[in-house]
Structures are given as C-alpha cells and as structure tokens.
Amino acid sequence: MTAPVTRAVRRRVTVCGTVQGVGFRPFVHRLATDLALTGFVSNTASGVLIEVEGPPDGVARFCDRLATEPPPLAAVTGVGVEDLPVTGVDDAFTIRSTDRSPGRTLLPPDTATCADCLRELTDPADRRHRHPFVTCTHCGPRFTIATGMPYDRAVTTMSGFPMCPACAREYGDPGDRRFHAQPVACPDCGPRLRLVPAPGSGVRPARDADALAAARALLAAGRIVAVKGLGGYHLACDATDARAVDALRARKARGGKPFAVMCADLDAVRRIAVLSAAETTALTGPRRPIVLLRGREPDGGLRLAPGVCPGSPHLGVLLPYTPVHTLLFGLPGDPPGPRVLVMTSGNRSGEPIVTDDAEALTRLAGLADAWLAHDRPIASPCDDSLLRVRGDGTEQVLRRSRGYVPRPLRLPVPVRPALAVGGDLKNALCLGVGDQAWFGPHIGDMGDLATLDAARRAESQLRSLTGVSPELVAADRHPGYHSLRWARRRAAHLSGRAPVCVQHHHAHIASAMAEHGLDGTAPVIGVAFDGTGYGDDGTVWGGEILLADYTGYRRFAHLAPAPLPGGDAGVANPCRLALARLWAAGVRWDPDLPCVAACAPEELTVLDRQLTRGLACVATSGMGRLFDAVSSLVGVCHRAGYEAQAALELEAAAASAWDADASAYAFGIASGTCDPAPVLRALVADLRRGTPSSVLAARFHRGVARAVVDLCRRARRAAGPTAVALSGGVFANALLEEECTALLADDGFTVLRHGEVPPNDGGLALGQLVVAAHERQKE
Incomplete structure (x- = not known):
C-alpha cells in the first residue's frame, strides 16, 4: 500500500x-x-x-x-x-541580500565581548589572538558604529575596512557565528591601535601590540592615558596610586566627585567591594554598566587611593567590555600592570564625552599624558551606563546609555511621531511613535555650545536609526532652560508650531507611569522629589505630592518653601541653604551650629541682609535642597564641589548608623504643607546633646519616609488612588527609596519605582513624550 x-x-x-x-x-x-x-x-x-x-x-x-x-x-x-x-x-x-524598502527595524545596543571571542583573544593558536577588535554576531559595537539602517557594513564606520579573504569567508558562511557580523575584522584587515604621546611627555609613539604594552607601562608608572572605547574616550589611571588619582582629579577640575573604576576581573572586584549575586549578574552581563557597590576593607593588598570616591556611600565599578580593555590589563605572560583603573569619561567637566581622534588631542590636552587611539570612527557618542541593585535584586538605572541605547521601550499609550528634549541636567532625548519610544544616549548638562551640538547630533542619529520624523516637540516649562530654547527652534523647523511645554514634576510622574505600563485612565499619587523644577507659581518646586495622570495633575501637598539665596551659588554652598532653612523656621544662628561655624562673619552678614530683604532669593520647596541643608546643619558637608555631593554624603552618614537607631524625626503636616521646622528644631536639640551626625542623618531619612507615607494616606483618603509613583533625583538615594517603598507597601499601596528609566532628569523625556501626546489630543 x-x-x-x-x-x-x-x-x-x-x-x-x-x-x-x-x-x-x-x-x-x-x-x-x-x-x-x-x-x-x-x-x-x-x-x-x-x-x-x-x-x-x-x-x-x-x-x-x-x-x-x-x-x-x-x-x-x-x-x-x-x-x-x-x-x-x-x-x-x-x-538573500537586504531589501531596502521603507520601514523600521530595531538596532541592538553595543554589548560586551562574548565568551567565544574572549577565548579566541587569549588563544595563541587562534588567528585573532590579541586582536583588539575581535567581535562576532553575539557581541561588540552596533549602535556606536551605525550610520544608517538597514544595518549593513556599508552603513557603519567599518565600511572603510575591506575584509580580507579569510574574514570574507566567515562573513559569507551561514554556519559561522560571524556570518554578516558587520564589525568583523582581523589583524590583517581591521582597525589599528596607536599610542600618541603628549608633547614633552618623554613617551615614544607606538602601534598595535606595542601601543598596548606602552599604555599599560604608563599606567603602572602613575601616568594618565586617554583610552578610546566603544562610545568615546576615557581617562584612565592606576586607581591604587594616590598621586595619579589626585593628578587626574586636579587636571579635570572634578572637585570631590567620585570616580568609577574598572577592575580586571571579578576577583579584583571582590577585593575592593561587597558583591551580591544580583550585583555579579549586573556586572558580568552583556551590558556591562557601572554598578554602585559597597566598598570593603582592603583585601590582599589591593587598596584604592583615598581620592577615588571620597565621602561617597558607594563605589562605582565596571568590568572590561571591549578587547582593548582586556588587553590593557594584560594577558598571561604580559608585564604586570594595575588591576584596578580609574575609568572616567574623556572630557573636561561639563563637556560631552570626546569621540573624534583629532578633537581628543586638543580637548584632552593637559589632561592626558598619552592617547591610546584607534582608527575605527565612532558614529554615536555613548557614555557608560550606571545602575544600582536594590536589596530585593531589582535594578535601578541611574544613567541609561551604553548597553541600553537604542533599545526601545514599549509605551502603554499610542503617541504621534514626537521628540521630547528632556531638561537641562542629565539630558537625554526621547523619540516616540505608536507604542514605542527610544531614548538617546546620556548627553549631560546643557550648559554650553558643545553639549547643545552633541544633542543635535544625537537627535539626528536617533532619527536616522529609528526612521521617526517628529511632528511635535515636547520640552520642560522652565523659561530659562537651554533645552527649551533648542526645542523652540526644532519645533519651528519640524512643524512650524510651538513645542508642548510640560511641567517638570508632572513629567517625572508620567515617566514612572509609562515605564510601568499604566494607560493613564486612573490617576496615581505622585511623589516627585528633586532639587529644582519650575513651578506653576514661578517658584522652584521639588518636594511635591501630585495627583496625576497623563492629561494633567493637581498639587495635593508640598514641602514648605524657604528662600534660596543666590540661586546656583546657594546650591554650591549647603551651609547657606541650612541657614536659610533655619531662618525660615525661626531658629537662631547660634555659633555652635556647624553650618554657622562654616561661614565667615561677612558671609553671615550678607546672607542675613539677603534673607531679610528678599534680595536675590527665590522660594524653593525642593526636597533635594532640604537634604543639602540638613547635610550642613549636622556637620557633614558645607561646600559642594559637584551636584548632590551634600546629599550623597548625608546618605553615607545615615547608612553607617541605619541599623543602630530606628527613630525618626516628625515633620509638621497640615493644609497641604509638609513643614520641616519641627525636624530642624529637633536636629539642633540633638546636636547640642552630642548625638553623632550619622544618627541624626538616619533619623532625618526615616522622618522623610514617614512623612511621605502620611501624605500619601491623606491623598488616598481625599481622592482614592492606591498607586504611588516615586520619581525625581532624590529617589536615587537608596536608603530613602527603599524605606519609602517598604512603608508604603506595608500600608497597602502599590509602589511604582523606576527600573530601566532613570528617576532623575535622565528619564524626564519619556514623561514629556506621553504628556505631550495627550496635550495635542485635546486640540
């Protein structure tokens, strides 16, 4: 049959x-x-x-x-x-070959060298042994080399490197893991390394393997080397060499801001930091971000220089993510070099990261003793991403860039083609259409022409890779923001219409809602805590309890305002913020208070005149400014050399006493106002009793968390929402965020915390995007 x-x-x-x-x-x-x-x-x-x-x-x-x-x-x-x-x-x-018909696809982010490529890199018998650009379809550069879509070698910065016959065979073999790996190359046909010495440094130029060996020797000798990575240059030095670290800090004018460090391997990480299983996963995954870890006492003689992260509660650590990094630390048999390197962005403070080789030689002149460069161009600047791992193992991204960009986020509500430009601090753009949104890489603070130019280039690249042609533009309402002025120009060019201006803290809460997939049909209680945001009344907001959805918000409660003397000058001087808060609370400036003792008599006189007459003062309800003020009041930080220094050092002090004292200060809460005056008076009284500053800091943190729960209860009784969104830069504070989350959850609230979208202004553009979409629907 x-x-x-x-x-x-x-x-x-x-x-x-x-x-x-x-x-x-x-x-x-x-x-x-x-x-x-x-x-x-x-x-x-x-x-x-x-x-x-x-x-x-x-x-x-x-x-x-x-x-x-x-x-x-x-x-x-x-x-x-x-x-x-x-x-x-x-x-x-x-x-078949690529079909170039119109449409949209997604480009993967850059990823760390995979295990297979690392094996080839270290195998003397492999033809890619010690090849600084070894890669395959499972790893390596993507976003930073792409110049267009669909993703083919002709539209990458590898187009200038013709493949040798061996690489061409791999590229064309469907059974090979390098089949159509666009960055594929080998020592015969790929990019080349070179070491360029600074004039008068006494260093000799070198190429390829000699360049790597020379760079490693320079680092071991305490010199500073500019190293070209995937998304830009880093400035590197031996993290255990105090002179080298101090020299880098002085040359970069970095103040006391912590440096990130790159460790040769996990063993080196464990010798300088406490490492959980979840943190190990974050460190070793394909994204390879900087992970904030708790430092530990030196082990095995590996001791970081004091200047690496002074006053910080955390140590920022990352592992090598390119073959160049791996080779810089050395393979077996190489002369020994440092096992931990400071690896900080290659720029001057306030400027965007440097990517162009010729520009690096000028913009980093005076900072580096030599440049370890290569001839593969970088199409898109992309700084390192930064995250912390919570106690429950979840991740909170604080800077979303390399390894994440341009991976899209799914939107819970459809949007017209739109560009959101974010704010002036920690700027990151966001493009959206339909149910997808794409963040651009971290740009930084929009304070000069170089940063604005970086924003323009980031927008152009993101539009090229996503195919989104914006029909509307969204921006922050602050009338003095550089980002708003740029948004007006872009909106006029793209559509001839004005941008949609979104209130700063509304955007923060909308960002958290969008990340959690809320469609906006029900409002949430939004806790938006940061240092600065333009308020509806023209004052500086930042301690806000909002009832919000995508269509609007109501200011349910807020931190009681106090004068901000001198604007930005006041922010850089937490002692002045402390004195202004004491003045608003009716507490005398007695000489025994640390914030009073930190000021010269003439400074006190001028400040008193400013506050009494209201000269050069604007009212602020910013919770970030209250943290700064308390930091000085308890004697932790009086002058800030970088953003949030006072608050970070206050968090570090609180962490050291967190398990030793469970009490909390009580805010005065009435008529929609959260008054810190009772807290300030209690702090002064405990100071005079000789209570350690760490205990005072812990009590203050717990007091803020309990005030949050109290205010959210009142909002629930008044309006009904049971979901609370925590957003704003203050919630980068691990102690505060986790204490608020635990107390709110115990009280029956659903807590919306940021994960992949930063809680700070780096996540602002996502909220602007969804709010703007709803604004235009009303028209």
Missing part, C-alpha cells in the same frame, strides 16, 4: 524587534535547514522577512521556534504569519 503524500505549505513570516546585527538570519537558516524546509530569509527596513515551504508540521515547528529560541542579543517583539501559495521552486533555504 502506498503511503499518502503530505501536502506542502508555504508561509511568509515577518519578524519585528531587535533582529538585525544579532545573527538572526543565520539562526533562521540553521533552523530551516535542520527541519528540511526550503525558502529564504532577508533583512528589510522593518525587520526580517522569511518565506518558508515544506511539510505542515515542520513549518509549524519552525514558526514556533522563531520566537522561543532566538539568538542571545535578539529581542523579538512580533511575529506575523501569512499563508502563501506553494511554489515548489526553491531547492534549499537561502539567505
């Missing part, structure tokens, strides 16, 4: 998501070949297009496994399937 013939079927499959530059086509080819199917796969501007033909059960298994077994760096967001007539014309399954 003849067996029945199984009829073939043919299907067209469209795969959307991050499916280019990640080895998706060879994965599809192997899957179809294993299942004995015919057809083809091709990249398109919208993703990956597949036509597959064969027995029905084989085609069904193929479609199922596409979404469940993708390559490591792929992120499938949608699979569409359409039945087609059977053709019978395909003899095998093939990979």
Whole structure:
C-alpha cells in the first residue's frame, strides 16, 4: 500500500524587534535547514522577512521556534504569519541580500565581548589572538558604529575596512557565528591601535601590540592615558596610586566627585567591594554598566587611593567590555600592570564625552599624558551606563546609555511621531511613535555650545536609526532652560508650531507611569522629589505630592518653601541653604551650629541682609535642597564641589548608623504643607546633646519616609488612588527609596519605582513624550 503524500505549505513570516546585527538570519537558516524546509530569509527596513515551504508540521515547528529560541542579543517583539501559495521552486533555504524598502527595524545596543571571542583573544593558536577588535554576531559595537539602517557594513564606520579573504569567508558562511557580523575584522584587515604621546611627555609613539604594552607601562608608572572605547574616550589611571588619582582629579577640575573604576576581573572586584549575586549578574552581563557597590576593607593588598570616591556611600565599578580593555590589563605572560583603573569619561567637566581622534588631542590636552587611539570612527557618542541593585535584586538605572541605547521601550499609550528634549541636567532625548519610544544616549548638562551640538547630533542619529520624523516637540516649562530654547527652534523647523511645554514634576510622574505600563485612565499619587523644577507659581518646586495622570495633575501637598539665596551659588554652598532653612523656621544662628561655624562673619552678614530683604532669593520647596541643608546643619558637608555631593554624603552618614537607631524625626503636616521646622528644631536639640551626625542623618531619612507615607494616606483618603509613583533625583538615594517603598507597601499601596528609566532628569523625556501626546489630543 502506498503511503499518502503530505501536502506542502508555504508561509511568509515577518519578524519585528531587535533582529538585525544579532545573527538572526543565520539562526533562521540553521533552523530551516535542520527541519528540511526550503525558502529564504532577508533583512528589510522593518525587520526580517522569511518565506518558508515544506511539510505542515515542520513549518509549524519552525514558526514556533522563531520566537522561543532566538539568538542571545535578539529581542523579538512580533511575529506575523501569512499563508502563501506553494511554489515548489526553491531547492534549499537561502539567505538573500537586504531589501531596502521603507520601514523600521530595531538596532541592538553595543554589548560586551562574548565568551567565544574572549577565548579566541587569549588563544595563541587562534588567528585573532590579541586582536583588539575581535567581535562576532553575539557581541561588540552596533549602535556606536551605525550610520544608517538597514544595518549593513556599508552603513557603519567599518565600511572603510575591506575584509580580507579569510574574514570574507566567515562573513559569507551561514554556519559561522560571524556570518554578516558587520564589525568583523582581523589583524590583517581591521582597525589599528596607536599610542600618541603628549608633547614633552618623554613617551615614544607606538602601534598595535606595542601601543598596548606602552599604555599599560604608563599606567603602572602613575601616568594618565586617554583610552578610546566603544562610545568615546576615557581617562584612565592606576586607581591604587594616590598621586595619579589626585593628578587626574586636579587636571579635570572634578572637585570631590567620585570616580568609577574598572577592575580586571571579578576577583579584583571582590577585593575592593561587597558583591551580591544580583550585583555579579549586573556586572558580568552583556551590558556591562557601572554598578554602585559597597566598598570593603582592603583585601590582599589591593587598596584604592583615598581620592577615588571620597565621602561617597558607594563605589562605582565596571568590568572590561571591549578587547582593548582586556588587553590593557594584560594577558598571561604580559608585564604586570594595575588591576584596578580609574575609568572616567574623556572630557573636561561639563563637556560631552570626546569621540573624534583629532578633537581628543586638543580637548584632552593637559589632561592626558598619552592617547591610546584607534582608527575605527565612532558614529554615536555613548557614555557608560550606571545602575544600582536594590536589596530585593531589582535594578535601578541611574544613567541609561551604553548597553541600553537604542533599545526601545514599549509605551502603554499610542503617541504621534514626537521628540521630547528632556531638561537641562542629565539630558537625554526621547523619540516616540505608536507604542514605542527610544531614548538617546546620556548627553549631560546643557550648559554650553558643545553639549547643545552633541544633542543635535544625537537627535539626528536617533532619527536616522529609528526612521521617526517628529511632528511635535515636547520640552520642560522652565523659561530659562537651554533645552527649551533648542526645542523652540526644532519645533519651528519640524512643524512650524510651538513645542508642548510640560511641567517638570508632572513629567517625572508620567515617566514612572509609562515605564510601568499604566494607560493613564486612573490617576496615581505622585511623589516627585528633586532639587529644582519650575513651578506653576514661578517658584522652584521639588518636594511635591501630585495627583496625576497623563492629561494633567493637581498639587495635593508640598514641602514648605524657604528662600534660596543666590540661586546656583546657594546650591554650591549647603551651609547657606541650612541657614536659610533655619531662618525660615525661626531658629537662631547660634555659633555652635556647624553650618554657622562654616561661614565667615561677612558671609553671615550678607546672607542675613539677603534673607531679610528678599534680595536675590527665590522660594524653593525642593526636597533635594532640604537634604543639602540638613547635610550642613549636622556637620557633614558645607561646600559642594559637584551636584548632590551634600546629599550623597548625608546618605553615607545615615547608612553607617541605619541599623543602630530606628527613630525618626516628625515633620509638621497640615493644609497641604509638609513643614520641616519641627525636624530642624529637633536636629539642633540633638546636636547640642552630642548625638553623632550619622544618627541624626538616619533619623532625618526615616522622618522623610514617614512623612511621605502620611501624605500619601491623606491623598488616598481625599481622592482614592492606591498607586504611588516615586520619581525625581532624590529617589536615587537608596536608603530613602527603599524605606519609602517598604512603608508604603506595608500600608497597602502599590509602589511604582523606576527600573530601566532613570528617576532623575535622565528619564524626564519619556514623561514629556506621553504628556505631550495627550496635550495635542485635546486640540
């Protein structure tokens, strides 16, 4: 008896998501070949297009496994399937060239060197042994080298490096993990390293392996080297060499701001920091961010210089994420070098990170003793990302850049094509259309022409890679912001209409709502705590309890305001903020108070005149400014050399006494106002009793958390919401955020905390985007 013939079927499959530059086509080819199917796969501007033909059960298994077994760096967001007539014309399954029809696909972020490439890098028998640019479809640069889409070598900065025959064979072999890996190269055809000495440094130029060896020797000798990475230059020095660290701090005019350090391996990390399992996962994952860790007593002779992170409760640590970094630390048999390096952004304070080689030689002149450069251009600047791991193992991203950008976020509400420009601090742009939003890389503070130019380039690159042509522009309401002025120019050019101006703290809360997938049909209680945000009454807000959705907000309660003497000059002098808060609370400036003792008599006289007459003073309800004031009042920090220094050092003091004292100060809460005057009076009284500053700091943190819960209870009784969104830069404070979360959860609230979107102004643009979309819907 003849067996029945199984009829073939043919299907067209469209795969959307991050499916280019990640080895998706060879994965599809192997899957179809294993299942004995015919057809083809091709990249398109919208993703990956597949036509597959064969027995029905084989085609069904193929479609199922596409979404469940993708390559490591792929992120499938949608699979569409359409039945087609059977053709019978395909003899095998093939990979076709890229279809350049219009559409949109997703480019993966840059990722750390994978284990396979590291094995080749360290294997003397491999042809890529010690190759500083070893990469494959599972790792390496993507976003920072891409100049357009669809993602092919011709639209990357690797287009100027023709492949040698060996690399071309790998690139064209569907069975090779370097099949269509656009950055693929080897020592015969790839980029080249060079060491460029500073004039008069006495250092000799070098190339390739000699350049790496010379750079390692310079670092071991206490010199400062500018190292070109994936998204820009770093300034590196031996983190255990106090003279080198102090020299770098002085040259960069960094004040007391902590440096991040790069450790050669996990063993080195464990010798300088306490490391949990979740923190290990964050450190070693493909994104390789800077992770904030708790420092530990030196172990095995590895002692960081005091100037690495003075006064900080955390140590920022990252691991090597490029072959250049790995080789800089050295392979077995190399002369020894430092095991921990300071690795800070290659720029002068306040400027964007340097990416161009010629520009690096001028902008970093006087900072570096030598440059370890290479000739692969960087298309998009991209600073290191920064995060902390909470006690429950969840991550809070504080700077979203390399490793995350340009991965999209799914929006809970549809938006028209729009550009949100963020704020003036920690600036990051956001493009959105439909149900997707793309953050650009961290840009920094919009204070000079170089940063504005970086923002313009970031927008252009993001538009090129996403295909989004904005129809509206959103910005912060602050009339003095550089970002608002830029937004007006962009809006006039793009649509001829004014930008949608979104209140700062409303944007913070909307950002948290959007990250958590809320559609905005029900309001939330928004706790927006930061240092500065333009308020509806023209004063500086920042201690806000809002009832908010995407369409609007109501200011339910706020921190009682106090004068901010001297604007930015006041922020840089926490002792003045403390005196202003004492003045507002009716507490005398007695000489025994640390904040009084920190000021010269003439300074006290001028400040008293300012406050009495209201000269050069603006009212502020900023919770960040209250943290600064308390930091000085208890004797922790009187003069700030960088943003949030006083608050960070207050958090460090509180952490040291957190388990020793569980009491809390009580705020005065009435008529929508949270008054810190009772807290200030209690702090003064405890100071005079000789209570340690660490205990005072812990009691203050707990007092703020209890005030948050009290205010949220009142908002729930008055308006009904049971969800609380915590947002704003103050919630980068681990002690405060985790204490607020625990107390609110115990009281029956649903707590919305930031994860992948920063709580500070780096996440502001996402909130602007969704609020602006609703604003324009009203028109």
